[in-house]
Amino acid sequence: MTRELHSFPGGLQMPTFKTLSDQEMSILHPLPERLILPLQQHIGIPSQPCVSIGDKVLKGQTIARAFGYVSVPMHASTSGKIIDIGDYPVPHPSELKAPCIVIESDGEDKLFDIRPTNEYASVDPKELQDVIRECGIIGLGGAGFPAHVKLNEGVENAVDTLIINGVECEPYITCDDRLIQEKASYVVAGTRMIRHAVQAKHCVIAVEEDMPAAYAELEKLIDDDIELVKVPTRYPAGGEKQLIQVLTGKEVPSGGLPIHAGIVMHNVATAAAVFRAVTRGEPVISRYVTVTGLVEKSRNLQVLLGTTVKDCIKACNFEADENCRVILGGPMMGMHVTNPDVPVIKTTNCILVQENIPRLPEMPCIRCGNCVDVCPVNLLPQQLYWFAKTDNTEASQRHHIFDCIECGCCSYVCPSNIPLVQYYRYGKSQIAAEERRRDGADHASARFAARNERLQKDEREKQSVKEEKRIANQKEDKQSYINAAVERSKAKRALNKKTLEDTNKDD
């Protein structure tokens, strides 16, 4: 059975540079002396440390607990001593320091007592999700969204299709390609487990056309239960919404999630991590990282989380100097890091070292529309640029700025060299700030209204009590007046009677 493939609008065909790093087996990166583990490597709430400075930990031991639902625990990448819990530079665009746990390796790499879950198929899907969460599994493709949340959504809604995303569409990155080639059985078994956890009707593993070796490895292992699909090589075919469109023809509703189209998507590396977690109880403590670009020996490394980027580059016989630009991720969506001491985290798929060519001067937009032609979401990038530049948040939203996936295609083709994505990020942040302000103002005005209401109510109550009293008083007065009148008339009558009697007596 072959699946009919669809296409998404726009996109780019560009040199992939994948052969630099996809030819050789990955190698294990040597155990570093020190590992820096940020408490937040995922989207959601940072985890909370459950160890203190000086504690001895073993490899795989939980060192920070999940805090809240959209959060995952964190584990020690190796055995050693906790030497610090404090702020260190982390991979983040604002280059702020963030709370990290630092482990000094004891060199023994001694494994914590971990428990496998046997026979996943007989386990309740909910329980499987707990296992996945306890092992700290998040979307390892780059987004870093806690995996169990997506799985749970799947259980609560009817899942039609589970898609395992092996479409590594950004140039240079080959970590998923190598992972599939070397650990295809993990990926396939993990896929079956995720499928069980979400109870999906259909299941697809998708790879790119230019990954023939990975495709062949997977083909050996799958049965009729899983569809294996090759999708055309076009950036950004591996984007969540784009891949769904290619495989099913469905459009994820604007502002919605894939589950609203009956789909759950996970990365191949996530699937492999699920396999390790379920069959061996192994948490996410290492990952495949592509180190490529200017480095002398481009290759994939299996890196313990917390290893510094500098170490990884060094392992490829290269020293990054001021003429280099180090990028975490691919050239299209990756993040530029100015400090090479940031650690590799769960979502670090690639370390790309580029020549630091100064950005060409930004020219005015000439409205050529090249960006319109390549936008995979059908936005009008040149209009959004204009709105973002003039802080016209209302028009930005009307033109769907939040549907922008920041793939960078528009900037890539812009003849005026405008950093469009940067403008959209700014535009989005302006809208978010405005909403917060408005929420704050709404809150204040609600409080003010409530206070007025309360005061008025008090006033009304006071008034009504007064009124009642007054009426009651009035009533009392009337009654007494009547009574007095009655008394008087009685008295008069009695007097009259008496006089009459007296008169009669006189007669």
Add this chain to the structure above:
Amino acid sequence: MTEQFISSPHKHDGSSVSVMMFRVCLALLPGLLAYVWFFGAGILIQCMLAVGFAIAIEYLMLKMRKRPVELFLKDGSAIVTGLLFALCLSPFTNWWITLSGIAFAIIIAKHLYGGLGYNPFNPAMAGYVFVLLCFPAQMNSWPASPEVANTSPALSDYISIIFSNGDSSLDALSGATALSQMKSQLGMMNMVSEIRIEPMFGHFAGAGWEWISIGFMLGGIGLLVLRVIKWQIPLAVLISMLGISMIFNTYDSDVYASPLFHLCSGGTLLCAFFIATDPVTASTTPFGRLLYGCLIGVLAYIIRCWGAYPDGIAFAVLLANACVPVIDHYTRPKVVGEVGS
């Protein structure tokens, strides 16, 4: 390691405004060569004058507006404006008319609106319409077609006509254009078929001129292949011009010239590939570009047939420029996943 944070993406396809403009200039070559072949090198002088004035005025304006001079001169937009403006003029046009037209184009139509990227009206067309309205008498003498005049004007003739005022040799060398001849003869109640047999008409339009038009079309196709321009606008201009002229030609072929005549006369092909496709002043949505192109084709035809001017291209382009904000507003494509209409 670099100090300053740089936003993604970290790759670029290497395109630039200068390269786009350079390609536009190159694409004008086939038409320009045909022009020289049929009517002599006068047009080259006109082009050089216009481009020279354009660069000089652009330089002055950039200086006055305190903009990076070198960066914006290198974008090549002033050169393209100069070339397109010169190609709209008769090669006999006096130098001071060229100068005033270019001055209007670059100073008023371009820089007073904010310079490159901010001008709502096509500068070359605005400049052309300015001189057309200000100096109507001087704008009417075009080189006579080689079939009519025995010789094509020599370079010396051109130089003396361009740089002097009222050279006597002008009358001998000039004639009407196909469109103006057609218009005036139709006004005298002649039939299209009678007019077309005059020697100044060639196979399907003005003798000589038709090949220049074809030359521009070839260059334009080159731009399409290189993706400097998008297909929607040229197609829409040509289809709408063909469509409307076909309707009227079918209705009464004695009064309305053939579609091919309209297509290859005046500025239709130059406009379809080089003028209407000016990205700054055209619609930017895919469907909007079709509407914009159709509007130009239809307006130009209306002005040609029922307006006061033999060719309506410049006016049509400016009118369509004015409609662009509205067109863009109503033709926003549906975003992927957008719910409802």
